[in-house]
Amino acid sequence: MERIISIDLNDDFIRRLTDILEEDFLRRNIPLEKVAIVFGGRRPALFLKRELSRRLNGAYFPPVFFSMDEFIKEVAWRKRPAKMLSSMDSSFRIYELARSAHPGLLGGSRDSFAAFLPWAEEINGFIEQLDLEEIDDDKLRQVQESAKIGFDTLKEVNFLLKDIIQLRKEFHASLKKEGALTRGMLYMSAAGCAKDVDFVDFEAIIFCGFFYLHKTEQKLVKELLVRGKARLIFQGDESEWEVLKDLSGVFSEPIKTNSRSHRQSHKLAGGGLPSDRQSQKKEPRINFYRGFDLHSQVGILREKLKELKNPEETVILLANPDALAPLLSEISSLDYDFNVSIGYPLKRSAVYSLFQNLFSAQLSRKDNAYYSRDYLKALSHPFLKNLNITSANVSRVAVHKAEEALTGAIENELAGEIFIRLDKVAGLRLLLEEAQDTLKHMDIKVSLDDIAMTFRELNHLAFGVWEDIGNFYEFSVAAEKVILALLEKSPLEKYAPNLKVAQKILELIEELRSSKFCREKFSKEEMFRIFTKRLEREMVSFSGSPLKGLQVLGLLETRSLTFKNVLVMDLNESILPKLRIYEPLIPRDVMVSLGIERLEKEEEIQRYQFTRLLCAAENVHLIYREDRETIRSRFLEDLIWKEEQKQGEVGVVKIPLYSFNLKVLPKKAIAKKTNDMIESLKKRVFSASSVNMYVSCPLAFYFRYCLGLSEKEDLFDDPEAADVGTFVHELLEKTYAGFLNKKPVINERFEKLFFAEFGKLFKKEFSRKMRADSFILENILRQRMKKFLENEKERNDIDALLMLENRIPWKIKTKSGTFDFIAGVDRVDRLSGGSLLVIDYKTGSAEMPNVNLDELQFCRKAIKHAVKSFQLPVYLWACREHFKAQDVRAALYFLRACEIKEYLQKSTPQKKEENLDACHKALAFILDELVNPEVDFLADEDAEHKCAYCPYSSLCR
Ligand code: SF4
Known part of the structure; x- marks a missing residue:
């Protein structure tokens, strides 16, 4: 042998x-x-x-x-x-030694354990390497001597190197005393x-x-x-x-x-394919592909997988864990069994984000009150919101009602509060009744007591358990309660990798609970920081059934294994090979002088594993990303170069750049009309804006008005254009109300009243969203309103203000019947010449209808380009009928520029009527089409530029 x-x-x-x-x-x-x-x-x-x-x-x-x-x-x-020391305990031991005997290591600013922890981990790592490589004191002494002169690095590092023999001895001695070992000591x-x-x-x-x-x-x-x-x-x-x-x-x-083939095999990654093998093994067929980003690489991979007949003999080498989620979402549709074994960063998990939300809520807490935004963010996490206390539905409705109550969607005493107390929310009867009412509509009968109990338990888990923690033992009790509740009552287990994450976190909790320092006092902030840092370092390894189906593996996981088909993604520098190009703590020359060569050898180690995997394969597909920020892997460059050498021509390897049709708009997205839908549309009361939406994109109309889907407003978010519009409309309605049926007089007294109302309303409208910079918005709006009043003063032709913020009903007859409309006009002035001017205030931009509709074709697309908006024509017709007056004009009042733009102002009366007549026919045509069962709700073909901003874009893909 x-x-x-x-x-x-x-x-x-x-x-x-x-x-x-x-x-x-x-x-x-x-x-x-x-x-x-x-x-x-x-x-x-x-x-x-x-x-x-x-x-x-x-x-x-x-x-x-x-x-x-x-x-x-x-x-x-x-x-x-012997007992193995946890990495936390190990770091704490270094911290204790630094505090007691090597204070220079702490520097000025790293007195606390939380602040010192990253250093402690690096020092630990350094000592572990010394142990694994059995570096003796003689070698270290040379480094110590050089450190006295000083390496070109941080002074704390020089301090560590000067003290390293003593520190390592003390560290080992203190552990041996209690019969504990680190990994490095175990190896020694x-x-x-x-x-x-x-x-x-x-x-x-x-x-x-x-x-x-x-x-x-x-x-x-x-x-x-x-x-x-x-x-x-x-x-x-x-x-x-x-x-x-x-x-x-x-x-x-x-x-x-x-075999003589060894002479060539090394050269696969560094020098081409074996050419004189004696073994019967054929050279692998190597194919190269370029993607323009992560998702396009996944797309290429999916296409290649579709061509493979034997997934059992296939491996996807995934050097970049970030690609795991998009990859899984693609391959799970391929109907293969697959197994994933790759270290996945725990910080990408939903459990990690839950802990972050819970910690944020504690850190922004003021005395007994929670910052409303953080409170809602914590409760709205899917794991908590769906916790099965009374039932998952009750929890979900309770959380939504709390959100509505705090954001003011339900009127109540807590609406708009920036900080809230837990007992106030849980004890708000109106909130409980609202939740009960909603649940009743869902056919769920539940008592107010049960809803209150759901609130109490949610509040306890999300906030209560964390309130009084003062050390890591108490922290671990709180964290464990949360994880156990999630395991028992949340939908966490529905996604199998979450179980691995939960298990890993429970292990960390146990490590903290049994740590030497678990009863030491820490501030909450420090504990959250330490725990978060630890979670950020952790990798979770998923393993399904390793012998079944397609394998998705990291580079290390491929050791000693052979596959017929090898697919590699992200073959770019800094991913494969992934090299730590510098030591964060110890200068590289120190490591080399100590003979610690692992880092020096890292490139060779990865090249070896990569080459080994490729050498034994039959089909190899190598994909890399090509963009401005990344360069392709040196391993790939070597393979291409060798192929060029083999073929005797530079540039002979042509690598296809895959492109995918990523049009946001699916032209075929449609929704069919049902009879019920048509009946309901015939009975609906239309507005000009709903018809405008249909003209612009019928599918968007379907989502908004047939399915009733509208965007949820985040009332804690920064003010948006719509909020400013609401504010200005409300202000002008309130302040101009006194001028109804009179000539408006803008004098000093009015201006005083106007701006007093401005202050009150601004506070009401924006208080929920108030931030330190809200004064900027207030100043801008004040300036605009000042200019508006100046403009108003100059409008001498107003005889009387006839109407403010009114909803005027109007009807239109078409081939399909009569359609009801409501014209929501902002203001109607009677001008000195006797005509009426309908005004629509605009705080942003808006389109005016075309003035020339002579050649109007009756199809939706043509109407969209020609008419643009039915708003002013509808207002004009509605006012004509309401005031029984023919001489009605319509205008948009642009408040930003203080400019009034009148519709058809320059047209002759005859042209004006012709134009209005064409608009009327166009509107009738659109309404007939809307209720025509033969015409589906189609995605508009030219809507692409709008799709990016459309709230329904994710629904119609
Ligand atoms: S995303 Fe585009 S196509 Fe889809 S509904 Fe919105 S506007 Fe229409």
Whole structure:
């Protein structure tokens, strides 16, 4: 039996390993359970078991599997069991040592643990590397001496380097005293005791598929090798990979493959495809694609997946976890089983965002009152809003009613309050009754007591449990209550990855609860900061059924595995390879002088894993992103260059840039009319704006007026144009009311009253949205209103003001019947010449109808371009009938420019009538079409520019 074997890079590692197990153990009657197999991770063991089952075709006792971490622990524990220190405790220990004996590390501004934590984690990481690589004091002493002169870095770092021997000793000593170890110490301990540990239970310990090994790992493996216990199976050849060459030196044996193909295999990523292989393995077919962003890459990937017939033999290498969500949403529609195993950042989860909302509510709390906006944000999180207390429906309605109450959509004493108290909301009877009433309409009978209880429990979980926490023990109790309630009563479990996230958070909570510092006093802000930082660092690994379906894996998860089809996304620099180009704490030259080479070797490690995966595949699809900010991966560049060399021509590799039709508007989006819909449309009272909406986009009309969907107003949001419009209309109605049936007189007294009303109304309309900068809006509006009054003073031709903010009914007869309208006019003036002027105030821009409709074609599209708006014609007809007067004019009053633009002002009376007549026919045509069952509600073909701002854009895609 050879002690060290290396398999060709283009070979299937698991199959060759199975051959070895058959050959060297089963044929020699050595049972597999007497063999220990150590892989880099856990996944290859599953694939090996499957391969063994296939070969042995029956039940068998498998080998004993370990990941490297598990094996190290096994070795150390066979000598002496020890407790593992959590990373939080480890950081706190560094903090304590810094406070007591190395205050220079704290600097001036990092006195608190929360502020020091990022430093503590870096120092911890540095000490762990020293331990993993067994860096001794002699080497560190040289660094210490240099630090006395000073490295070109922060003074705290120089301070750390000057003190590092002492700090590391004290750190180790304090942990040993209580029988605890860090990961680095565990590795040192295993390496140190390997010669004394008994392994009689194993005939052989096989280390499989390793590439880079820390010094402690090397020491341990070498010891077992010397004792004749270990066997090493590598993949690749030392002549191609520096890392393997180094290991060959350490183990004093060559790491060489048997096939001559090794001479070429390394060059796959760095130098082209093998050309003189003796093995039968064909070269992989490599295809390159360019996408213009993440989503287009996912689109390319989906298209390629559709062409593949064997998902079981396919892997998607996902180097960028951000791509996971869009990728899953695409591949889940492909009807494949798939398995995801990739570290996914916990901070992208909905549970993380819930905690952020809860923390924000606590931090903006003033005494016993919560900032209304944060209060609603916390309660409106989908997990809380749908908590099954009485039932999920009751919670949801209760939260919506609370929102309506606080934003003033329901009139009540809390409306518009910036800060609110929990008991006031839960005790607001009107709110409970409103919720009960809404639930009754949903056929849900529930008592006021149950609704009140729902509120109390929601308030307790979202706010109450956090109010009095003063240390991490209390924090952990609160956080656990929230997570357990979510697990028990929320829809969290409907999305399986959330369970992993919840489990991870429970582990963190447990770590905090059992930490050394859990009873130490911390401010809430510090605790939230520490917990948030910790969540931000955490990755959750999803694993479904690893042996079934398409595999979505990170680079490390592909170790030792082979797939026929390999698809890689985001083949761009800084993603693949992903390199930490600088050490945040310790200067790179210090690391190199200490012999800590992991970072130096990182590029080679990733290149090796990538090359290994590609070498053994048959079909490879490589996708990268091409835009101004990203450049393609050096791995990809190498492959392209080699292909060019092979074909003897630069630029011969043409990479298609995929484009997708991303038109926002689906031209075929339609809604059919039903008879009920038509009947209801015939009975509806129209306004000019509803008809305008139909003319502009029938589908938008359908969403708004047939389905009754309208945008929800966020009453806490910044004031928008609509709010300003409402304010100005209300102000002008109130202040001009005294002029009804009189000639308006704008004098000093009126102006005083006008601006007093302005102040009152501004406060009422904008108080909910008041921010420090609201005075700017107030000043602008004041200036505009001043100009408006000046303009009004100059309008000497007004005889009397006849009407203010009035709704005038009007009817129009068409082929389909009579349609009712309401004209909501802002103001009607009787002018000195006897004519009436209908005015519509505009605070923004607006379109005037065309003055020439001579050649008007009767189809919606032509009417849209010609008539533009039916507002002024409808107002004019309505006023003619209402006042029984023929001489009616209509105008838009633009308040921003203080300009009145009159409709058809320059037309002769005859032209004016002809124009109005054409408008009348156009309106009749539109209304007939609206109730015509043969004409569907279609998305307007030219609406694209509007679609971007349309509230229904997500519905019609
Ligand atoms: S998004 Fe465009 S097509 Fe769809 S309803 Fe709105 S305006 Fe019409």
